[in-house]
Amino acid sequence: MTTIKxxxxxxxxxxxxxxxxxNNDQTFSVADSTRETVQTVARQLEYISxxxxxxxxxxxxxxxxxxxxxELEDVYYVKMREIIEATAKKSGLxxxxxxxxxxxxxxxxxxxxxxxxxxxxxxxxxxxxxxxxFVDSNPNPGIFTSVQPxxxxxxxxxxxxxxxxxxxxVGFIGGKLWNKGDNAFQFDDLRRRYxxxxxxxxxxxxxxxxxxxxxxxxxxxxxIGKKILNAYSENELPQAFLIGSDSLAIGVLRAFNEENxxxxxxxxxxxxxxxxxxxxxxxxxxxxxxxxxxxxNEALNLxxxxxxxxxxxxxxxxLKSPELIYRETFPRKIDNR
Numbered sequence: 065m066t067t068i069k070x071x072x073x074x075x076x077x078x079x080x081x082x083x084x085x086x087n088n089d090q091t092f093s094v095a096d097s098t099r100e101t102v103q104t105v106a107r108q109l110e111y112i113s114x115x116x117x118x119x120x121x122x123x124x125x126x127x128x129x130x131x132x133x134x135e136l137e138d139v140y141y142v143k144m145r146e147i148i149e150a151t152a153k154k155s156g157l158x159x160x161x162x163x164x165x166x167x168x169x170x171x172x173x174x175x176x177x178x179x180x181x182x183x184x185x186x187x188x189x190x191x192x193x194x195x196x197x198f199v200d201s202n203p204n205p206g207i208f209t210s211v212q213p214x215x216x217x218x219x220x221x222x223x224x225x226x227x228x229x230x231x232x233x234v235g236f237i238g239g240k241l242w243n244k245g246d247n248a249f250q251f252d253d254l255r256r257r258y259x260x261x262x263x264x265x266x267x268x269x270x271x272x273x274x275x276x277x278x279x280x281x282x283x284x285x286x287x288i289g290k291k292i293l294n295a296y297s298e299n300e301l302p303q304a305f306l307i308g309s310d311s312l313a314i315g316v317l318r319a320f321n322e323e324n325x326x327x328x329x330x331x332x333x334x335x336x337x338x339x340x341x342x343x344x345x346x347x348x349x350x351x352x353x354x355x356x357x358x359x360x361n362e363a364l365n366l367x368x369x370x371x372x373x374x375x376x377x378x379x380x381x382x383l384k385s386p387e388l389i390y391r392e393t394f395p396r397k398i399d400n401r
Contacts, residue, residue: 068362069382074105079384083361086111111365122371124152124159125172129179137281138311139339140354144178144199147360157364165189174367176360195374197367199359205381209370211363213336213354214383219258219306221388222334222352226304227266231332234263235273235302237288237312239280255308255336273302280308285315292316293323301325304332304394310339310351317345317393333393336386347392354386 068086072079077098084092085102126148128135135141145161152159162168165185168175175196177189186203189196202210226234236259256276263269275292277284285307292301307313313335320327327333327347335342338353362382390396 067380067382068358068365071102071105071109071111074109075101077102079362080355080358083358086365122158122173122368123169123171124157124367125162125168125175126159127162127165127168127175127177127179129164129177129181129185131279137283138309139341140309140311140337140356141178143339144356144360147356148176151357151360151364165194168194174371176363176367195367195370197363197370199363202381205379207379209366209380211359211366211382211384213352213359214385215254216258217383217385218336218352219255220262222306223259223262223266223268225334225388225394226306226332227268229303229332231303232268233270233273233302234268235270235275235292235305236260236263236308237275237277237285237305237316238308239277239284239312253308255306259306270302277312280312282311282315282318285312285317286319287315288312289316289319293319293325298325298330301331304328304334307333307335310335310337310342310349313349313351313393314341314345317347317349321346327393328395334388335393338386338389342389343391350391350394351389352386353389355384359384 068079068082071086072082075082081094081098082102085094085099086106128141128145130141135145148159151157160169160172165181165188173195175194177196177198178200180201181189181203188194190207196208198208198210198212200212202208202212223234236256238253238256238259240253256274260269260274275288277288305316307316313333317327317333320331325331333349335349335351336354338349338351342349342351362384366380366382
């Protein structure tokens, strides 16, 4: 089962470039030779794109298992929904949004799953043998196929950036993962897990500077920021914080700005997602850019290939490495004041 990543490796072009060519993105300007190379390799590997006729008559579903309040506050999920809708419209795909697994129509052939699902929902997916691909996370990589950010790469890169500035005191700000149902089990937040593991390995970990809010929203970040400043004086703050999402970071930044805490000079921030508002915050956020378009296209392609090859049973986890976008909360170089 050929993936965009395999074509990218064979051609030497990025996954984003390959994805846009194979999905006939008319807004993408690229040399004819590049387009021809990608299409030739795709044919050689028997790749079938999302926009092919074999995919247009198939009923697809998307389940957003996200707390409604959190979705409204976190632009990341809003953007993901918009991209799915735009991709479906551009490609002529029949996609219906559902609230949960139990509501799925019997004529649905494949499902994209986004968010956190309780054990009942996961059992239902397995019981009904639903062809599915998780986007952005994976509750059980041994069973389910997914396309998600490479968070281990992301966290390791961020901590190495801090270490390169000789920071020895680094904090982490994250949120609790939300689940539906009375029997919901707690998903491990990979961001926190990778942070604690690597921070301990390079001897910059301190448990007292790990702060976990109720979720990943701006309001949760603001409350955490206030909590931190109530507990520590300006001189006691860590030299930097790795923050689990841009929405969280914007909330923390608001709390710090209200108390005249200078970012990045008193403490620096690196966050994750690169939502649109990240470049407009004050100061603007240094953050890891997660390419949502690329993830959605890859997920739809994987879903398509599993629908036309239902005997493919082995799960596949596709990891996308985000790009670090330097802005003001952690510039490439911090001038001495």
